[in-house]
Amino acid sequence: MKNISEEERIELERRLHTRHRARTTVYISVPGGRKRLCRAINLSATGVFIETTNLGLRKGQQVQLAFAINLGPITKLHRRTATVAHVSRGGTGLMMDAFAAR
Secondary structure: OOOOOHHHHHHHOOOOOOOEEOOOEEEEEEOOOEEEEEEEEEEOOOEEEEEOOOOOOOOOOEEEEEEEEEEOOEEEEEEEEEEEEEEOOOOEEEEEOOOOOO
16 A cells, blocks of 8 residues: 555545644543543544543544644633544543634
C-alpha cells in the first residue's frame, strides 16, 4: 500500500468539517462520575480526538466534555456531550452532539 502524507489523507476523507490541530486540554467526565484531564490532538466542529490511556471507554458510550478555545483576545469555554466513535492505541475519537446556543 502506498504511503500518503497527512494532507493527502485528509483530502481523501469524507468529513463534513475540517479537522484542525489542537493544543488544548479537554476535561472528560465518564459515567460513574470519574473526571479526567486529556490533551486534544485535533478538533473539528463536530468531533475531537484526544490522547487517552486506560479510560475504559467503549464505542457508543456517552461522555461529557469541557474545553477552552483561545480566539486571540477571547477564550471560549465549550461544554458538550459526545459519543465515543472509536478507541485506538493513540487515543479516543469523540463525536460531539449537535450543540444549541447557550
